[in-house]
Structure formats: C-alpha cells, structure tokens
Amino acid sequence: MDEDEYEELLKRPTFSVKFLVGIPHANSRKDPIFVYPWEHEIDWQKISSNDASAGPVKHPIHKVREWQKRLSKDSSLTRAQIAREENLSRARVTQLFKLLELAPRVQRELYKIDDADGVRFFSVRKMLEIHKQSRRKQFDCYMDLWVKFVEKYNL
Numbered sequence: 616m617d618e619d620e621y622e623e624l625l626k627r628p629t630f631s632v633k634f635l636v637g638i639p640h641a642n643s644r645k646d647p648i649f650v651y652p653w654e655h656e657i658d659w660q661k662i663s664s665n666d667a668s669a670g671p672v673k674h675p676i677h678k679v680r681e682w683q684k685r686l687s688k689d690s691s692l693t694r695a696q697i698a699r700e701e702n703l704s705r706a707r708v709t710q711l712f713k714l715l716e717l718a719p720r721v722q723r724e725l726y727k728i729d730d731a732d733g734v735r736f737f738s739v740r741k742m743l744e745i746h747k748q749s750r751r752k753q754f755d756c757y758m759d760l761w762v763k764f765v766e767k768y769n770l
Contacts, residue, residue, distance in 0.1 A: 674728040675739055676714045683715060711739060713746050718753040721745065724761075736764045 639645040
C-alpha cells in the first residue's frame with residue numbers, strides 16, 4: 616500500500632475484512648476459527664491523538680494528590696472506595712499512592728510534566744523503581760532519567 620492509498624483509506628468512514636481463518640495447533644483438538652466479511656464504522660475524530668477537547672495531559676501524581684486531599688477531608692472515605700470510583704484495583708491505587716512517598720524534589724518535578732511524551736517517559740512503573748531507592752538517591756535517579764528523556768526527544 617503506497618502513501619496515497621493509505622491517505623485515501625484514512626478518509627473512508629468504514630473498512631472491511633475479506634476473510635480470516637485461524638487454525639489451532641494440531642494437539643489442541645479445537646476446530647478452526649472462521650471470520651467472515653464484516654464492516655466496522657470508525658470515528659476518526661475520537662482516534663485522533665491531537666484532540667484538543669481532552670485537555671492538558673498530567674502525570675498521575677496529580678490524581679493521587681486529589682485523592683489524598685479527599686481522604687484528608689472525609690475520614691469515612693477509603694482507598695477501596697476510591698478504587699471502585701476510578702474503576703481500578705485496590706492494589707493499583709496503593710501503587711499510585713506510593714508516588715506521594717517519593718522525595719519532595721522528585722514529586723515537584725513530576726507535577727511540572729504537562730505533555731504526553733513526558734507522562735509516558737516518567738511512567739508510574741519507572742517512578743516505583745525510583746521509589747525503591749533511598750530518598751537521598753531518588754532525585755539522582757530521577758535526574759538520570761531526565762537526561763535520557765532529553766536525549767530521546769532532542770530537547
């Protein structure tokens with residue numbers, strides 16, 4: 616498919632699959648899977664990653680700080696209730712709360728992140744790895760990541 620065909624495809628509101636066969640492994644004793652032609656409507660506006668209505672991108676530490684404020688104001692509120700409200704597991708909420716245990720300097724830097732690339736690069740997973748370090752070493756680890764971020768995105 617050349618570039619013109621691809622551009623034309625993106626303009627179409629639908630696409631279709633001609634025929635697809637899934638053949639399981641011989642030892643699985645399962646029947647082949649057949650998918651017949653089908654059409655699917657695509658809302659290209661929702662797919663667009665440059666959707667201005669989505670608002671600014673913030674690091675998850677912002678959300679966790681909001682949760683912490685709510686917990687401080689309402690003594691009957693629990694992390695389990697927050698997990699249900701946010702449609703997250705309790706374990707995930709606990710992981711996210713660990714962001715508030717990072718060194719204050721690291722937290723301040725995370726609050727400054729306001730673009731998707733930054734949020735992706737300074738992911739919760741990476742921050743939880745930094746969380747394992749002593750508070751003294753956490754900022755150094757963060758700065759090492761920052762250097763990699765600058766190199767990757769040529770900032």
